[in-house]
Amino acid sequence: MKKTGVIEGIKNLIQDNKLVLLYISSTQCSVCHALLPKIKFILKKYPEIKLKAISIDDYTEVAGEFSVFTIPAVILYINGKEYIRKARFISIEELDRSIGRYYEIMFG
Numbered sequence: 001m002k003k004t005g006v007i008e009g010i011k012n013l014i015q016d017n018k019l020v021l022l023y024i025s026s027t028q029c030s031v032c033h034a035l036l037p038k039i040k041f042i043l044k045k046y047p048e049i050k051l052k053a054i055s056i057d058d059y060t061e062v063a064g065e066f067s068v069f070t071i072p073a074v075i076l077y078i079n080g081k082e083y084i085r086k087a088r089f090i091s092i093e094e095l096d097r098s099i100g101r102y103y104e105i106m107f108g
Contacts, residue, residue, distance in 0.1 A: 006059045010052060010066075014077045018106070019049040021099075022066065024073040027057045032072040035090060039074065042096045046103050049076075078102060 014020045023039060025032030036053060043049050056063045056071065066075060068087065076084035076099060084098050 006054075007061060007065050010054070010062070013050065013052055015080050017050045018079055019046070019103075020077045021049050021051050022073075022075040022077070023051060023053040024062060024066065024068050024071060024075070025053065025055055026071050027055055029071055035072050035092075038092045039095070042092060042099070045096075046099060048103070048107065049099070076102070078106070 010022070014022075021039070021043065023036060025036065040051065043051055054062050056068070062068070066073075068075075070088045072090060073087040074084070074090060074095060075082055083102060084095070086095055
């Protein structure tokens with residue numbers, strides 16, 4: 001994706017899908033590298049969720065557009081609205097429970 005269109009691309013992804021999880025990280029962040037595989041693993045239980053991983057090293061404007069002040073950051077959108085936001089110290093178990101609650105409501 002071209003740098004000028006990345007924000008529009010992400011917004012379109014959020015609007016075009018029921019469930020989108022943004023994972024915003026940096027290549028310089030060791031926690032970010034360790035967390036992404038764990039998030040991908042828990043998302044296997046939630047096949048309707050589209051994952052979009054974005055590096056702020058490549059797209060610094062993403063941090064401003066989505067009000068991300070610390071990394072790693074996870075934002076879950078449901079039908080275009082933000083429902084979950086976690087940053088810095090992210091508990092995988094807590095994230096899994098939170099996603100599971102919304103997922104259960106939507107897909108029973």
